[in-house]
Amino acid sequence: xxxxxxxxxxxxxxxxxxxxxxxxxxxxxxxxxxxxxxxxxxxxxxxxxxxxxxxxxxxxxxxxxxxxxxxxxxxxxxxxxxxxxxxxxxxxxxxxxxxxxxxxxxxxxxxxxxxxxxxxxxxxxxxxxx
Amino acid sequence: xxxxxxxxxxxxxxxxxxxxxxxxxxxxxxxxxxxxxxxxxxxxxxxxxxxxxxxxxxxxxxxxxxxxxxxxxxxxxxxxxxxxxxxxxxxxxxxxxxxxxxxxxxxxxxxxxxxxxxxxxxxxxxxxxxxxxxxxxxxxxxxxxxxxxxxxxxxxxxxxxxxxxxxxxxxxxxxxxxxxxxxxxxxxxxxxxxxxxxxxxxxxxxxxxxxxxxxxxxxxxxxxxxxxxxxxxxxxxxxxxxxxxxxxxxxxxxxxxxxxxxxxxxxxxxxxxxxxxxxxxxxxxxxxxxxxxxxxxxxxxxxxxxxxxxxxxxxxxxxxxxxxxxxxxxxxxxxxxxxxxxxxxxxxxxxxxxxxxxxxxxxxxxxxxxxxxxxxxxxxxxxxxxxxxxxxxxxxxxxxxxxxxxxxxxxxxxxxxxxxxxxxxxxxxxxxxxxxxxxxxxxxxxxxxxxxxxxxxxxxxxxxxxxxxxxxxxxxxxxxxxxxxxxxxxxxxxxxxxxxxxxxxxxxxxxxxxxxxxxxxxxxxxxxxxxxxxxxxxxxxxxxxxxxxxxxxxxxxxxxxxxxxxxxxxxxxxxxxxxxxxxxxxxxxxxxxxxxxxxxxxxxxxxxxxxxxxxxxxxxxxxxxxxxxxxxxxxxxxxxxxxxxxxxxxxxxxxxxxxxxx
Numbered sequence: 001x002x003x004x005x006x007x008x009x010x011x012x013x014x015x016x017x018x019x020x021x022x023x024x025x026x027x028x029x030x031x032x033x034x035x036x037x038x039x040x041x042x043x044x045x046x047x048x049x050x051x052x053x054x055x056x057x058x059x060x061x062x063x064x065x066x067x068x069x070x071x072x073x074x075x076x077x078x079x080x081x082x083x084x085x086x087x088x089x090x091x092x093x094x095x096x097x098x099x100x101x102x103x104x105x106x107x108x109x110x111x112x113x114x115x116x117x118x119x120x121x122x123x124x125x126x127x128x129x130x
Numbered sequence: 131x132x133x134x135x136x137x138x139x140x141x142x143x144x145x146x147x148x149x150x151x152x153x154x155x156x157x158x159x160x161x162x163x164x165x166x167x168x169x170x171x172x173x174x175x176x177x178x179x180x181x182x183x184x185x186x187x188x189x190x191x192x193x194x195x196x197x198x199x200x201x202x203x204x205x206x207x208x209x210x211x212x213x214x215x216x217x218x219x220x221x222x223x224x225x226x227x228x229x230x231x232x233x234x235x236x237x238x239x240x241x242x243x244x245x246x247x248x249x250x251x252x253x254x255x256x257x258x259x260x261x262x263x264x265x266x267x268x269x270x271x272x273x274x275x276x277x278x279x280x281x282x283x284x285x286x287x288x289x290x291x292x293x294x295x296x297x298x299x300x301x302x303x304x305x306x307x308x309x310x311x312x313x314x315x316x317x318x319x320x321x322x323x324x325x326x327x328x329x330x331x332x333x334x335x336x337x338x339x340x341x342x343x344x345x346x347x348x349x350x351x352x353x354x355x356x357x358x359x360x361x362x363x364x365x366x367x368x369x370x371x372x373x374x375x376x377x378x379x380x381x382x383x384x385x386x387x388x389x390x391x392x393x394x395x396x397x398x399x400x401x402x403x404x405x406x407x408x409x410x411x412x413x414x415x416x417x418x419x420x421x422x423x424x425x426x427x428x429x430x431x432x433x434x435x436x437x438x439x440x441x442x443x444x445x446x447x448x449x450x451x452x453x454x455x456x457x458x459x460x461x462x463x464x465x466x467x468x469x470x471x472x473x474x475x476x477x478x479x480x481x482x483x484x485x486x487x488x489x490x491x492x493x494x495x496x497x498x499x500x501x502x503x504x505x506x507x508x509x510x511x512x513x514x515x516x517x518x519x520x521x522x523x524x525x526x527x528x529x530x531x532x533x534x535x536x537x538x539x540x541x542x543x544x545x546x547x548x549x550x551x552x553x554x555x556x557x558x559x560x561x562x563x564x565x566x567x568x569x570x571x572x573x574x575x576x577x578x579x580x581x582x583x584x585x586x587x588x589x590x591x592x593x594x595x596x597x598x599x600x601x602x603x604x605x606x607x608x609x610x611x612x613x614x615x616x617x618x619x620x621x622x623x624x625x626x627x628x629x630x631x632x633x634x635x636x637x638x639x640x641x642x643x644x645x646x647x648x649x650x651x652x653x654x655x656x657x658x659x660x661x662x663x664x665x666x667x668x669x670x671x672x673x674x675x676x677x678x679x680x681x682x683x684x685x686x687x688x689x690x691x692x693x694x695x696x697x698x699x700x701x702x703x704x705x706x707x708x709x710x711x712x713x714x715x716x717x718x719x720x721x722x723x724x725x726x727x728x729x730x731x732x733x734x735x736x737x738x739x740x741x742x743x744x745x746x747x748x749x750x751x752x753x754x755x756x757x758x759x760x761x762x763x764x765x766x767x768x769x770x771x772x773x774x775x776x777x778x779x780x781x782x783x784x785x786x787x788x789x790x791x792x
Contacts, residue, residue, distance in 0.1 A: 022525065024523060024562060024563075025562070025609070026519070026523075026562040026589070026590035027562075027588070027589035027590050027607045027609040028589075028590035028591070028592055028607075029592075030589070030592075030607040030609070030614065031589055031590060031591055031592030031593075031605055031606045031607035031614065031615075032473075032592030032593060032605065033592070033614070036607075036614040037614065042612060044607075044609065072592065072593075076473055076592060076593075077526065078519075078523065078524035078525070078526055078528075078529060078590075079523075079524070079525055079526070080525055080526045
């Protein structure tokens with residue numbers, strides 16, 4: 001089963017803080033995802049890509065940039081696997097490799113308002129640095 | 131002590147793979163007092179035991195150390211073997227080199243070193259062992275069953291049929307439990323009431339069974355064979371001897387707002403009520419939180435209409451004290467609260483229901499007289515969606531980590547019954563896995579799919595949204611098709627997880643019976659003693675031990691009953707001689723030990739003592755060895771170091787520590 005880059009998979013696990021082996025393949029993440037139809041790799045599949053150490057395919061997929069970071073999957077995952085965090089981690093790896101910033105840090109304070117969850121802002125920040 | 135024998139077990143490869151047993155034997159020979167040491171593949175086998183017995187006889191051994199598995203496993207085996215060979219059974223020590231050594235180490239050198247040290251400690255201890263003789267205690271030939279569901283009823287019937295007195299204590303006004311609420315039972319689809327009510331009648335009519343309904347356990351003291359239990363009989367406000375069960379009071383009662391517990395809160399019941407028509411006993415109770423007369427002093431309608439004069443507003447709770455030889459816990463389960471699962475809209479829509487609620491809706495005696503109706507508008511639903519594993523198999527903080535085991539089967543049952551009675555209704559079941567092990571179980575599920583056309587979809591539902599037109603949109607996924615689905619439904623049924631009855635915590639504490647992190651009672655051994663609690667004299671029946679269906683519950687109830695009968699058949703029990711013993715000369719009667727004793731085994735007496743020629747009367751601690759369980763709390767609490775546990779004396783423990791640190 002195992003192919004691809006072991007280190008990258010380990011990195012995804014470390015950054016996301018999740019254990020993909022806990023997944024029981026119930027699909028509640030995919031049932032909850034508002035961007036499901038636009039995704040090439042579906043939320044419940046993210047987990048298998050990490051288990052199979054194929055982060056390269058994950059890094060190339062459209063889903064990474066289609067994910068809205070709504071965290072419905074993180075909220076509802078019954079096994080504490082939280083696929084949204086896996087996407088987030090994969091995005092970070094891609095952004096690090098590319099090095100560029102889309103959103104500059106200086107712009108962030110203007111975007112903050114009280115009701116905005118911090119996590120969302122961090123996600124958005126990573127997402128736009130394509 | 132001279133004349134110690136050491137016997138090292140390989141346990142096949144369990145020990146020998148990680149511990150160099152020959153080396154352990156060699157090192158043991160060097161210890162003072164050891165005159166014999168050998169190893170064998172399976173010490174617990176007949177051949178192994180014969181080796182031990184032969185060595186005891188031939189080398190005139192005084193004490194032995196068996197290096198093997200946990201004492202919980204085979205201490206009794208080796209003690210019996212030693213006794214047969216002619217030495218006191220308490221001259222046997224076990225060095226646990228399996229669970230605490232070979233199983234947890236991978237490195238042979240490390241494992242061997244630890245095994246040698248553990249053996250050394252056991253040798254040091256056995257050096258100071260003394261012969262102990264167990265006492266005897268009488269067995270009260272009466273059993274208590276806590277809980278009057280199918281588990282409790284079956285256990286009680288089996289014990290009573292064997293000729294022993296049994297009392298059933300049931301918290302609610304009637305026996306019957308959850309099974310009484312069910313409509314049909316899988317996999318045969320026979321009517322639940324039809325097979326349960328005869329058993330309820332049998333239990334009530336049995337001359338050896340006494341029912342304490344609407345009663346709770348208040349206090350438990352004593353020990354195996356001799357428990358003393360206080361039972362609180364809650365005030366019914368109805369005289370059980372006078373009531374004829376005519377039911378006029380229930381008709382006339384003007385306060386009808388309380389939600390019916392029996393109908394899972396789907397309709398209401400009067401303040402004076404029996405839970406259901408076939409209740410046993412068929413004597414109503416007055417709910418004091420609902421009764422106008424009890425709350426304000428006005429009303430009294432039921433009293434006026436009761437021809438038998440059975441209503442008694444002055445009734446008080448009554449405490450009954452009874453002695454028992456054995457106690458069976460059969461407290462059953464509840465469906466979890468769904469507060470944590472807002473995404474399924476249970477609290478937002480009346481048409482999102484639990485499976486237990488559907489059970490009542492399908493039942494002819496239920497709130498809809500058995501017609502399949504939406505609870506919101508009474509309309510006949512056309513599309514029903516079942517969601518499996520709601521709160522089961524969750525290792526987040528919201529649900530339960532275990533599989534509730536019964537949901538796959540009852541959902542297949544519900545789906546099949548609906549399709550059979552209403553072929554116009556479309557039934558969709560969202561599942562994660564379908565788990566149907568059991569006789570005729572998988573065939574049953576396949577019948578739902580193949581013959582009844584139930585649509586099974588693999589994938590958990592993400593959320594359920596109530597729509598303005600009264601319908602419900604189910605946001606699901608078909609993982610096998612890799613498609614997201616939006617299904618419009620008129621009714622959504624949630625297979626909510628089951629959990630042990632919340633009252634079990636309190637009861638387990640009173641019984642000093644252990645429970646696991648999910649509040650299920652722990653077995654004495656998960657495989658070999660599944661119906662006994664580690665606390666002697668306490669037995670387990672039904673879902674209080676773990677999720678199970680009716681056939682399994684009934685089997686376990688019978689198993690618990692035979693264990694109880696086995697205990698009650700004895701006239702006397704041997705008590706554990708490893709009890710606390712004070713040194714009267716040095717005890718200053720401070721009461722610290724009595725205060726920490728969880729079993730109430732320590733009292734004080736004024737005793738005449740002879741302290742180096744000085745004769746005087748002193749207040750000293752006295753241990754009732756029948757009550758003492760040998761926990762050792764007093765030995766560490768005693769400020770003067772006067773209390774000692776026989777078989778685990780302070781000197782022995784220090785000797786073990788010294789041997790380990792040597």
